Amino acid sequence: MPELPEVETVRRGLAPVMEGARITQLELRRPDLRFPLPDDFAARVEGQRIAGLGRRAKYLLIDLDDGATILSHLGMSGSFRIEQAGQSDTPGQFHHERSKDGKHDHVVFHLQRPEGAVRILYNDPRRFGFMDLFERARMEEHPSFRGLGPEPVGNALDAAYLAARFKGKAQPLKSALLDQKMIAGLGNIYVCEALWRAGLSPERSAGTLVSEKGTAKKPLVLLVEAIRAVIAEAIEAGGSSLRDHIRTDGSLGYFQHSFAVYDQEGEACRKPGCEGHILRRVQAGRSSFYCSACQR
DNA sequence: CCTTGAACCTGGGCGC
């Protein structure tokens, strides 16, 4: 499910509720997510105050007062939702009884805020997501972050950086951009969209965008622009809601209405003046959507 | 080094 814009949308949804709240209980209903949760997870978290919420690439980071951080990766189908204690019920009681919770609500954060109790439920049907706990000061040592590339929005990503990484590479652009060590946070949707915007075929080899001298050719400059723009626009739109991604309040993102190519097989290419149609081709086990007429 | 394919897991959609 979630690429960087969806995770950022989740972070923004959770932050107003979680920041400053105290974790009164951590309910681990199903500790066998993609990786087992730490044995002492609940013990180390309960009683702590949440200092703030962050994000790195596709990882949500929940900073606790004692210097530890909870890491959460949503895999393909993970989502969080917020439940305030029901106003119409007895104060402090939740409108939804536990029996009405979904069978894929695997982890529940019970929070105490000045206004009352709140529950944050982590739902993940496929269980490709996972959580972990680490010392914030040693974040770079965590396996999830070691070797991770720069964020696509921000100053770290520019054409010179990608030129250095792409030089001499025969690897297709599609898989190069999906590589989290190259750029962190892109996934199948936004790679397809960025390549369409830049007019580049997903099958073109990355090295062809770099000159002999190792400088970025024009298409690479356009590609960097396209990546930054598509990610920024998607964040602005609250991410893309296809199957699973919902915002923390249950509402949908709407960037999927802006897809030019992703999941648009057979549609006419939306580039002005282009006569092509959108194709789907499996590349490295993933669907690439692109227009063979204007993406070269 | 490289690339591809399978694996992890559940559910939705479609054709029959």
Next chain:
DNA sequence: TGCGCCCAGGTTCAAG
């Protein structure tokens, strides 16, 4: 209504 197949936003690991 049901079955079987294909597909899915991610990541890792084995095999060629």
